[in-house]
C-alpha cells in the first residue's frame with residue numbers, strides 16, 4: 406500500500422526546528438510506519454531534481470521551517486507548494502520571520518559585512534564576502550532584499566508556532582492530518598489563549614499592575630515563584646500564544662514571545678507595546694520618557710520573532726517590494 410509522502414525542508418533557520426522533529430523520539434518510528442519521508446536534506450540525501458520529477462500534489466505534507474532569505478529558499482518553497490497537498494510553516498521563522506527577520510533592520514550588504522567581516526569572533530583577513538559564485542564558478546544563492554515569512558512567498562495551509570516549535574505541537578499537527586482530521590485552512594496549530602493562562606506563576610499576576618521601573622534580569626534578584634511583570638521584569642506572556650508548557654518561565658526566564666500572537670492580532674510587537682504602555686500610569690511626559698528609556702533594545706524585545714510579519718516589515722522603506730519574490734499585494 407502506498408503510504409502518504411512527507412517532505413521536510415530547512416530555509417533560513419538555526420536548525421532548532423529540525424531538532425524538534427528529532428525530539429519526536431519513538432514517535433518518529435510511528436511516523437515511519439504511517440508515512441514515507443521522501444525528502445529531508447538535513448537527515449538524508451535528496452535532490453531538487455528528485456522533487457521536480459514527482460507528480461504535482463503527490464506529497465501529502467511538506468513541513469517547511471526557516472525564514473525566506475535567499476532566492477533558492479523561494480524556489481524550493483514554490484516547488485514544494487506545487488508538489489504538496491498541505492504545506493505547513495513549521496516554527497517561528499517560517500510563520501512570522503523569527504529572529505532571522507531582525508535582519509530587516511539592515512540592508513543585506515550590511516548584514517554580510519557584519520557576519521563575515523565585523524563580528525568580533527570572525528577572523529577573515531582577506532575580507533571575503535560571499536558573492537554570486539564560488540572561485541570555481543559554482544553559482545551561489547542570491548540574498549533577497551529583505552527576509553520574508555513563508556506565506557509572503559507561497560500559499561500556506563497551517564502554521565506550527567514556536568522557536569523551536571514544541572515537539573508535541575509538531576506531532577499533533579502531523580498525525581492529525583495523517584488521520585484525516587483537517588483543521589480550518591490557515592490555522593495556527595496551538596491553543597488560542599495567552600501564555601499567562603497556563604503559566605505556573607499566573608496566580609501571582611496582580612489584577613492591577615503599575616510599573617515605575619523596568620528592570621533587566623541581571624539588575625535584580627528575582628523571585629522564582631512570582632510573576633515577572635510584578636517584579637518589573639518584562640515578560641511577553643500576556644501577548645503571546647500559549648502551547649509551550651511555559652518552558653522559559655519553568656526555567657526561570659521571562660517569555661520572549663516565540664509562539665507569536667493570538668488569532669486576530671495583526672502585529673505582535675504593536676500589541677505588546679500596547680500592553681506594556683498600559684502598565685505605565687505616570688502622566689508627566691518627562692517621567693514617562695524616563696520609564697520607557699529603561700527598556701533596552703525595544704525593537705529586539707517587542708519584535709524579536711515577528712518583525713518580518715509586522716506591519717512595518719523592514720526599517721528601509723520599499724525594500725523588497727520590487728524584487729519580484731513577494732506574493733503580497735501591499
Ligand code: SF4
Nearest residue numbers: 601604632633640642
Ligand atoms: S506575565 Fe509572564 S510570569 Fe506573569 S503570569 Fe504571564 S507568563 Fe507568567
Ligand code: SF4
Nearest residue numbers: 649653660661662663
Ligand atoms: S515561554 Fe515564551 S519564549 Fe519561551 S517557549 Fe514559551 S512562548 Fe516561547
